[in-house]
Amino acid sequence: MAALLEQDARYSYYGRTVGLVGPEDGDIDQLATLAMVQGNTNYGAVPSSQVDAVKAGMQARGLVPMRYDKWEGTGSAIVAAQDVISTTSLPEDLTLVRLEASTPDQLMVSMAQMALDCGVLPLCGEVLRGLYRPAVCLVAIDRAANVVACAASCAFAHPEHAGYGKQAWWGMLATHPDRRGHRLSLILGSHVLLEMENCFGFRAFMTGVEPGNAPSESICARIGLSRGAFAIIACTDPQALAGGRMTK
Template structure:
């Protein structure tokens, strides 16, 4: 499966490794989603609750990418009844508005002079990837698997800001989410993994990197539609999504964790 680059606790690394294996098995089936953590289903119409539960049992985590808000509570209750820990995220989405907003950010906001932006690829040093993982995990954000971060597995990219000591102080990522032939979500990219070293917060690093990530996904892979999940009430994340031209609609992302695989009850914040 290529590079064995998985990060986090022992439990998190094991879940990411199983997710990568499931992606190899199911990646050609358009019902399934994968963006570098675990395989899920694009929505309930692509597989019933038993199928989602089976994915979570095998991997330790799985999610529906698009659930109508009025159906989310019933799905969460059903998952709880099966012994899983459900997680609900508001789904924020944007297309032309996101691209326009990203362009405005890039035109008006720059990284501080002591920082350099780097896109990860096959030649990126292990040290830079380890620095990225340490910083992101310290912020409670679980990095995607290394093959996705490096853009080796699917249309995807990860941008980092590096200081003069080669330390990663901020990051943002984007990846294809659903199968390219999925009738509803095939041309929609996941966007996120925004994290910044606490010592550098207030400098709008995530905003700048996030904007560049959106524009590079459009330029390199022709994605013009983006989505991300935000936990309800997470005001900082909601603010940056709004600044980036994404809006909260009538859909949620509903995931679940097997507590036997992840004692913390969730993959990432």
């Protein structure tokens, strides 16, 4: 799907499913078709005033909507990430590793299993390795080469999209339960932001947070993102994904 539609600026892709950037890029029927083909899709930027109508339109077509607050940051996120890195470091027994083409399969498996155990769906492997589009995935590994935390960022919209072509998605934050409390998501998330700027020039970032998810909101605020006037509305075909959601 991503390969077929990648030249059309209306569509978004960050390593999970193809979506429409916003309602102005395609109507509910187009979005419903994407959901039925893939099982899940999303609008990446829905004005708050349109959220209820969009959700109602999805439900009328037999889809299960899921709203996420859209948190965004520009230069403030870069400054905040630099502050985190300058004042906080990984525990001595952990090593920071960037996934790439040469990353061993066993490390990819360790990352995927850890993230899934935390309820976080990893992005497509080609995206995580930086082989498909601008993207960075960092993992923290212990002395036994087990992945204990991860974070990622990826270009979201087509680079020529008028509103969001220069904004990257950021997230996939997951930490093994035994290593929580060491601010690993904050540290890895900060490194990912800076790598996306250094390697690809991105200075604008966004992510989706389910309303009321206080830990995620806290990390977003600490890293210079703020909740704005837009929402990300995902929708699921319940015949494909009975649980109604794809990831945390």
